[in-house]
Amino acid sequence: MKNKIHSVSLKQTRCEDKFWSPYQKKVVDTVIPYQQRILNDEIPGAEKSHALANFRIAAGMEEGEFYGMVFQDSDVAKWLEAAAYSLWVHPDPELEKSADEVIDIIAKAQQEDGYLDSYFTIKEPEHRWKNLLEGHELYCMGHMMEAACGYYEVTGKKKILEVAENMADCIASVFHEGHYGIPGHEEVEVGLMRLYQLTGEEKYSKLAAYFIENRGKQKDFFHREKENRDFEIFGMDPDYLEYNQSHAPVREQKSAEGHAVRAVYLYRAMADLAAATEDESLKQACEVLMDNILQKKMYLTGAIGSSGEWESFSKDYDLPPDRAYAETCAQIGLVFFAKSMLELEPKGKYADIIERCIYNSTISGMQLDGKHFFYVNPLETNPGLSGEVFGMKHVLPERPGWYACACCPPNLARMILSIGKYCWSESEDTIYAHLMIGQKAELDHANIAVETEYPWKGEVKYILTPKTEEAFTLAVHVPGYVSEKSLTITINGEAAGYQIKDGYAYICRTWGAGDVVQMSFPMEIRKMYGTVRCRDTVGCVGLMRGPIVYCIEGVDNGLQLQALILPRDSKIEEHKETEGALAGTVTLTMNALREADSAELYSVNAPERTPVTMKAVPYYIWGNRGLGQMRVWIRE
């Protein structure tokens, strides 16, 4: 691959977008400070975190016992990464000072040899690396590497980066071809690949490769590990190999299996490694896994990991809307994986899945107040059943407050704050524009201002200020739902010459300052049908407009949403909302039929149908207007 594609730094982008800027402001103003107070145990009534205290104790700065989950350290790492991006989005000397103080504590908690894990350091130093299945040491360190790269990228401060590098060296001293080991929860592979991408040091990509390539090579590893240790953390089954994707070497895995977050973190690192090493067969392994997800294991909203057991992928086409797990973090991980795939090969389907996730099943995890979060992102909720009956206990009909296991909120925070990064890749001769998000970007070939009202309008302007007089290509992602013939691309108001390939419009020319590329396409409402292989969606339609998936809610449509039917010929009208929680969104109204309620459990009489008006709202905003039913799939 002589014309290698690379990602851009967050610092090359400055988001100014009607959709995303308010989300970023919410995260900066609310989520980051709130989580900071959580980590410091300053929120009265909130479940004790103790995460920073753990580091202070490990650092010898105070006395005490470890408290929390074995992976409590990762809360601090994720916050630090999100805080770094927050400092870019909205510089804040006080936040930076707090972050520096946190880094000081972390650095002090790091052991002589580079080891960093407050749980084992405080509680069981003799058990270091002895329970890779459950211990989460590598997981926590991986997150710390990500935080370090992010913090260094934004602030230029090296302290936490050095901590990360020392950690990596420590890990390398333990795990090498003479000593087999793989983590029970993948993430260190991601952290190491980020270290590699930032520093160019191959020792990091090689260590990542060690963990990636060894996975599934010794299938009895966790079993033997358990036999050889005399302590437990969770009591996990060491033989449920699919759970952590160790059931086969990664190149032999043909379907996405097991814990969804673990899976997509692994796949992302695999894609990053394949890009770094130009490894064609590893790339193909990634493609097979991604295709299995996209073609057989993904909800309409982009959500993955449908099984309510083990937060895992289920079998192909088993996508129950009302019992979905669909963890926010899994979708975020899928965004990361898809972005890495784009840098292996720019295919529209990867940008499409990023769109599908970021506009639907990721941000659905956060209440508009920034203080309540879902892990689980179902496509149907039924108060009275959801959260209560067998098979639905994990499906909450309302977002609760911060969790004791706080993985999703900071993960969402970092995705939202770094959204600019996902918009671009560059190669020697091409700028790839993956997403339509308003911003100012300073890329290698050009500065580009992006103006758009996407996802509500099918229009985007790229205003270029080239940095070179040589011709280069702007490759603009054309969403998969846009037909070629409905697409218009102009340059400076005149029809542009372009070539469509794999979901991207390639425009090659010598650019002048102020050149405006405008892409327009109609925003049509689409009725989506699931394949009949999905038992749960037959006879139903899902509504989409652009990348937005819609749902119907009780607050607009009354009780028993399952009684509502959308006739195939019903005309759907759009409405731009201006007030309340829905302000700024496009909602849909349509003629529908409602089947009559009946107290008779079974009857020979088909329920009568009466015409009603039905309103659908963007899925991501559901549950912001009180408790009620919600459904994405509407009977047709």
Added chain:
Amino acid sequence: MKNKIHSVSLKQTRCEDKFWSPYQKKVVDTVIPYQQRILNDEIPGAEKSHALANFRIAAGMEEGEFYGMVFQDSDVAKWLEAAAYSLWVHPDPELEKSADEVIDIIAKAQQEDGYLDSYFTIKEPEHRWKNLLEGHELYCMGHMMEAACGYYEVTGKKKILEVAENMADCIASVFHEGHYGIPGHEEVEVGLMRLYQLTGEEKYSKLAAYFIENRGKQKDFFHREKENRDFEIFGMDPDYLEYNQSHAPVREQKSAEGHAVRAVYLYRAMADLAAATEDESLKQACEVLMDNILQKKMYLTGAIGSSGEWESFSKDYDLPPDRAYAETCAQIGLVFFAKSMLELEPKGKYADIIERCIYNSTISGMQLDGKHFFYVNPLETNPGLSGEVFGMKHVLPERPGWYACACCPPNLARMILSIGKYCWSESEDTIYAHLMIGQKAELDHANIAVETEYPWKGEVKYILTPKTEEAFTLAVHVPGYVSEKSLTITINGEAAGYQIKDGYAYICRTWGAGDVVQMSFPMEIRKMYGTVRCRDTVGCVGLMRGPIVYCIEGVDNGLQLQALILPRDSKIEEHKETEGALAGTVTLTMNALREADSAELYSVNAPERTPVTMKAVPYYIWGNRGLGQMRVWIRE
């Protein structure tokens, strides 16, 4: 109630029915001997039972350890009860000898004071009565009382009845107003009421009343019990009070809650007690509970206990077809409960639910070979998902062999063999004919020969030989699905005068020998619609003909049954099967539409529909022709 209704003895009926006699023969020829060998650990490869060995050890007849579930004794009791009925259906001196030998062992295992429980006698005699939540002593003894009554009724031999009476006295010596206690699994209440019905001894109904009335009176009982004991059996949660219906006094319970088998056993005993004591408010409590089941918690097949967790009732209208628990024993218990309700007040709805259960969700538990059984009777199975994915692990797509916990097969055996009992009740002036099952019955007022090809034909003849010259009433149940105007009742070929009340046609006259009452009604195929309150059945129809619920199976209809649609105007044709597993049944064929398969997970194109022929077969016979999908609810 001066004109009290009473049940009839099995010995008053002699089944000669085209539908039931082959089932009885299967049970006599296969199930009873097979279970006998299981109990004696004579089946190579089958899971060890040890149930009779436990009794022998407790009796001091051999050395050894207790083996099996804490309620292993009940396997012997249920077998003995079924064997008793088998001796009536098909006298067999060898079986009777074996049963007598079993009884000898049981009698020897009974302790001086009447206590009988091999688990506690062998393992933990000091823990007698100390773990009523989990110990199942009263449950096992209740089943032994039922067996005793059955065996005495059929054989006239008193030995096991005396064992039962001694047990009851032992229980009464422990549980009385000075000492609170209720069993964690109801059943002793049923056994005691049967003892009362057989012997007329009020001490038994009073002891039953003690257990029934005390239930839910001390809500902390199981909690305190657990605190005061130092041993566990299962580690059950003592505070999940709904599980064993101890969340409220029984008269205050308004909905069926908790473990479905426990619940209906309790309700049956309540109904029996209400009948015995003419207790109007207890009768009303039974009616409220039955109505909750019939109106909100019952599958189309009559199955109950929909939750895959704790084998329990779920919330109202939560009746998922593919995740049903619907334990065979729960439906059998519902048959018993409904029969007891009929003796409180002859209402057609109770006979209807008996019909619905006996022709559908009870016998569905048994393979036609009599050697494979379901606990769980789902209304939809999907091989590859059923039994494998979250929420469906308990739903098997094929009947396995005998279970280690063998509650359902002998329960089904006793129901099938004693089916004649459920056909009749009598009062001072009325014979109630609840079911249409071919037989010769010797009732108090008359001998009646019943001739019918029900459930396949809507025609039944009652040929009476009265035993009295005084007028009396024959009250014939008219199935709830038969309209009054389509009903014809003749006497000796001429239109009869009758009055319909609450689902029964009352014919009062002075009867002559050989009088023939003939009831006829059209057997129409009914499309059944669930209320829209059930999320799982909206947009679907279930097919019924007479009491028979139909399903579609993969063997007849190919893959992806969820792709099949039955148009509302489709004409359904009947076909009398003559060959193979379906021989003798009426199957249905109809024009349907099949939606095209698609490898595309989500598409803007609705699947195309092509006409196909669809075949539906009786639900109870599903799974007898190889592994495939099955669905009761068909998309309309």
